[in-house]
Each structure stands twice: as C-alpha cells, then as structure tokens.
Amino acid sequence: MNLKFFIPFMLFFICSESMSENKINEKVIEDYILNNPEIIIKSLRAYEEMTEKKNQEELKLIIKQNIKKLIKTNAYAYTGKADSELIVVEFLDYNCGYCKKAHNELLKLLKEDSEIKIVYRNLPILSQNSMQIAKISTSIGLLNNRDFNKFHDFLLSSRKLPDDKKIRGFIEEIGLSFNEILKSSNSEEVQEIINRDIEMANLLNIKGTPAFLIGNELVTGYVSKNILKSLVYDQQ
Template identity: 30%
Template sequence: MTPKEKTIMIAGGAFLAGAAATALAATVSGGASIAGVSEAERTKIEAVVRAYILDHPEIIPEAMQKLEQKQAAGAVEANRAQIETPFAGAWAGNEKGDATLVVFYDYACGFCRKSLPDIERLLAEDKGLKIVFRELPILSPESEVAARVSLAAAKQGKFKAFHDALYAEGRPTAANVEKVEAKLGLDSKRIAAEAGSGEYQKEIDANIAVARALGFTGTPSWVVGDQVLNGAVGYDALKAAIADARKKG
C-alpha cells in the first residue's frame, strides 16, 4: 500500500467513525446530542465502529467516494455560472434545454475524440439537451493554439464545424488547424489578430481554474447537474447522469 493510499484509508476510517459515532450516540441517548453521551458509552460506540470497519474495510473507499461527490457538488454549485455559460457559440443542442451537459476537452486528447460519437448520439436522441464545450488545453502547446482558434471559430459562428473537423484530421498540428480554417472559410486574418487576445487567455485560465476546483483528473471531464465525471465514461453513464440531473431538477 502506498503512503497516499494509507492516508486515504486512515482519513476514510476517521470519517466513518465520526459519522457512525454520532448516529449511534443519538440512538443511545434517545436523540440527545453527542455531548450528552457518557465516556463509557462513547468508548463502547467507538469499539463497535472500529470492529465494523475492520470487518468491512470495503466501505472505506465507498465512503470516500461519497465524500468526494459531495465536495464536487458543492464546487459545481459555487462555479455553476462559469461552467454552464458557453463562450460565444461553443455549444450545441437545445439552447433553452432543460438539462445541460458540459464537456471539458483537449484537441490532443484521444479519449476526447473517442467520446465524440457519444455526444452526437445524445444530441440526436435528446432534444431537450444542451451541451456546452469548454477548452482545457493541458496536453501540449499545440493544444493551446488549437483552443484559441476554436474560440475564434466560436465567435464566427462555426464552432461545432471546426470542433468536429479538427478532431477528424487527427493531431492539432499547425497544418491541420490551417487546413480546417480554409475548409470552413474562417476569417484567418481575424483569427490571427485575435489569437493572442486577453479574452481568449481569460477563458482558458478560467476553465483551468474550474478544472482544479472540481478535481478533474484529465480530459475529457464532464459536469451535469451536481455531478462530475472524469474520462471517456461512455454513452450510458452520460445518459444516466443527465437523467439524474433532470430528476433532481
């Protein structure tokens, strides 16, 4: 077991012990606060909790996962406007939809490319869904160059066309980016003039800050409702998360 894993296990045990002790104490004392529990009762409670954890260590990672989900939900709520408000035209689907799925991606990310069919299927089947695309160029310098051109394409009303076409070309090399620009008839002079703008840098920096706040582990990462999903989780997981977000309102 690594030091990090030991730390997680210890933290998880402490979390469970505290929660269980509080619940059991309330029962023992007839609903009174933990402060009303005697030292002898507290000792008995702690012994029961410790024995349970030792007999069922599998509940520790489950409890930690629940805690992480709760923390992520709080971070999502605190940053919801920044997360769900698209940059210019960097969105697809129903603008007034009743559910919003946000994907953070990198043009150099193979798993992001792998997720494209899932996105298209969701858009085709769910007419009440809005998908917001957020640039998270963290894999290479090429990623950031492509991200800036993508933002420029969004301002020119051709985001989705650029997004899909660049992924279809493969790596976000300068040659591939220029090829897609020409293919879509984008204003290259305007792109060159805007590429280094503070507006684009602000957008990218804000996305990176949100990614850190939400504990993303890479790309793609997804936000829907109060849930955060990391990786190419697949169509079924995304659909389930969207359904859950709708259920919670």
C-alpha cells in the same frame, strides 16, 4: 517506613506494572493482527470509503455553489439547443484520444435528443500545441456557433490532430480569414476565457480529459452514450 522514600518507590512500581501491562496488550494486539490480516484490509477499505464519501459531498457542494458559472457558455462554444435546461459540460483537450472517442458518443446522444445542450470547456493539458488549438477554437467560437461546430467536429473527427497546413486550409474553406483568427487567438479575451475554463477544472479537481459535468454529477474519462443519456435524464 520513611514516606520520603516510600512514595517514589510506589510510583515506580505502579508505572512499571502499567508499562508491563501495555507491553502485554501490545503483544496481544500484534498477535491478533498477524493471525487476522484481513482486519487491516477491512479498516483501510472503510477509511477509503469514508474519505471518498466526504470528498463527494464536498464536490457536490462546490458544484451547487458554482453551477451557474459552470454551465454558462463561452460565447458560441456549444452544440445543441441554445436555451436547453438539459446540459452536459465537457472539459476537453483537442489532442486527447478519448475526447475524440467521446465526441462520437455525444453526437449519437444529440441525434437521439436534440433538446440536449453540450457546453465545451477547454482543458489544454497534454501539450503546448493543445493550448494553441484551444485558442483558435475559442477565437472561432467568439464569432458564431455554426463555424465553431464545424471546426470542433473537424478537429475531433480526425484520428490525429490535423497539422497547421490542414487547419489553415479548413478555416479558409469555411469562409474565415486564418490571419484574423490567429490574431484573435492571441488576444487577452481568448486567454481569459481559457484561464477561466482551467480554473473551473481546478475547482472540480479535474486531472484529465474528457470530464463531464451533468447536473451535480462529475464523470471523468470516456463514457458511452447510454451512460450520458441516463445522467442527463436524471437531471429532470
């Protein structure tokens, strides 16, 4: 036989056989999956677990690399012992209902252990009003810790966010000038502080409030006092 025609013929035959085998193998695999659909579910779960583990490892590395910046207070925006090493960082929005609920748990935690320090970071994501309140709170926080905590408690102890009239009345009631606070709240310094808080939240991929950073653990959503307490003492 002329090799000129034989070689192409053999190549075609081999490829055809290979394609035929592939089709058979594909059919076997397809039938197996159809008869055992749990294989797909197990595979997806394994992939999700692997991805979650990788994400957690990356997050812990980010926290470790930025921990000093993350736990540093914005002026006087904290509650508890100023020089404590037992630190909870909370990202919050004053319009957030779960932040109000979590606030009660934080107060219970501090009542049980006054050595703990809560550092507050603004994440005003729910409305434009959230940003304005965050600015006012930050502005008061630049003055002193006592008045910051009074205003902070006032906002989070109310079922609904107080209106402008009540906010103005409370600020003047604690001996501060509302006009001066309002002027300060629109300063570049205040905006830069809030921008840094938002940048830190983005760094940790925080999408909602409240969120708590305790040691190298990030917990999102409402958590009880007991869970917070357990995480705090795990730092030691």
